[in-house]
Amino acid sequence: MRPSRFDHWPCQIARSADLLGDPWVPMILRECTYGVSRFDEFQQRLSIGRNILSTRLARMVEQGLLEKEPYQDHPPRHRYRLTAKGHGATLILAAMVRFGDDFLFEQGRSPIVLRDRETGRRLRPIVVDEATGEPLDPANVVPAAGPGFPGGARLAREWFQPTQADERSSS
Amino acid sequence: MRPSRFDHWPCQIARSADLLGDPWVPMILRECTYGVSRFDEFQQRLSIGRNILSTRLARMVEQGLLEKEPYQDHPPRHRYRLTAKGHGATLILAAMVRFGDDFLFEQGRSPIVLRDRETGRRLRPIVVDEATGEPLDPANVVPAAGPGFPGGARLAREWFQPTQADERSSS
DNA sequence: CTAGTGAGTTCCAAGTTGGAACTCAATGGT
DNA sequence: ACCATTGAGTTCCAACTTGGAACTCACTAG
Incomplete structure (x- = not known):
């Protein structure tokens, strides 16, 4: 079947x-941050099949990560560039870089x-809590129901407290 | 053909x-942070096919994101738990949470x-530069060759300066 | 003796992947 | 005028992956 969405x-x-x-x-996305923007450039640098690249770029445009912008008419040519959303996604890449380092x-x-890009200074990405600036300690971070969680508080409680409360049961 | 690795x-x-x-x-990984650890629990909460789950868990164990730990013998039973590496990967999930918020x-x-997990205080993940604590500005961050970049400086220069230097050519 | 739970495996049709070859339009020599 | 090249894709197809359902196996509970 088709992969789940x-x-x-x-x-x-x-x-x-x-x-x-x-x-x-x-x-x-990585290539985009280098300034790569043309179909064949992506294709050659990544050794990705042209058909695959074609569907990926189209999907990414549709999803708003990239925009396709014509830069010349007569042989119609265009480039792909990061949108604000695409740039936002590169912060996830930054977290990947950090994970790789570690x-x-x-x-x-x-x-x-x-x-x-301007000063050339090395940047070391780290994920912190915005309020305190303290690095997140992965073992101590848990997802919980937020304002947009569907289904109300009871459902939320069920969802976030799996059957096994065998580890921490307090509160 | 098989997906590229x-x-x-x-x-x-x-x-x-x-x-x-x-x-x-x-x-x-998200389920793991809730404390989910058993095969059927993953299967039901995610509605993932048992065969797919089976291969994913095995791969994740092999890759060192999870460890498979027996917790009872006679009907042999085990749980899957995050390793240090797995916990590290959850920081990438934190960056995804932030991206989703934004x-x-x-x-x-x-x-x-x-x-x-202990205080219940809300945490808002943000990716900053470790040295300055300044939030990374995605438009201003570029990957460059690091100490482990293969092939020496000339290759690095070629790689990171795509043919189109049409945007910023200084320095 | 039957039902249930935990943890998988097996089966298979439908869908995806990726390498290669093909298309199309325009420009650059010669 | 003719041929090669560049940019940007499409088309084709065999190999592989996905996921739903059914099956297995080993115990335990009633």
């Missing part, structure tokens, strides 16, 4: 995963670093 | 995308919020 699940993670849940999409490559052997 | 590309984004580049994987749901209508 997640774009209507009431969950930011599900919907983001629906957008980025194909490895080519982060790759294309868990996928040896200390100091990362192939890529992030830099400030 | 990215787990040997010299790039943190590519390798992370290889791990998370299937929407089920973020979903399973671009996928109306202000104040997000289905999910993150909370401190």
